[in-house]
Amino acid sequence: MTTQDELNTLIADIARDINGFIGASVVDLESGMPLASSSVRPDFDLDVASAYNSEIVKNKMRTIEALGLDATFEDMLLTLDTQLHLLKMITPEMFIYLAADRQATNLALLRSAVNRHVAALNA
Template structure:
């Protein structure tokens, strides 16, 4: 498993690469607890966001199973009028949650950065 330093370095690398970075966390799917997190906005509660996003991931995994799909969840995108939220699965039990200002970045750049930094990342 990746060390705490590895998780923190991953978030830092993405934060430095994504314009409009608001916050990110690496989350345990089952518990909803962030294993690492960083936010540039003190009012952006990553613990709450992590917990609720883990419920969305679990619901989508249940949907995939209920439909009998032979597929794995790769990522999920939530678009708000002012923000982009990306959930990227790192393993079946861990995901990265990232929020960015929609005026400062776009979906293609956000996904490219996350995919580049998580490619080959061992969890």
């Protein structure tokens, strides 16, 4: 079982590694509630973002099932004109949601940092 301190450290480490970090939350998939979160912008509501993103993840999992795919949901990138948003599964019941400024980072750096830190958490 992952502790609260480990989740807070995960987010802090990712924030430190990603230029343009806006915010991140570790989200309970079932409830949509953040288990840990951090944002550098007070107007960026991670509670709302976590809830809506949990619905995106659940819908994608239902789509995979409906199509009869023998596949596991790993991650999803949402590209906005000014931001990158990444949804990455940590466990089957928990994912990380991350938002970053698109001008300050790129997809490769974003995914690399998140994958590295999630792997360390799961080790």
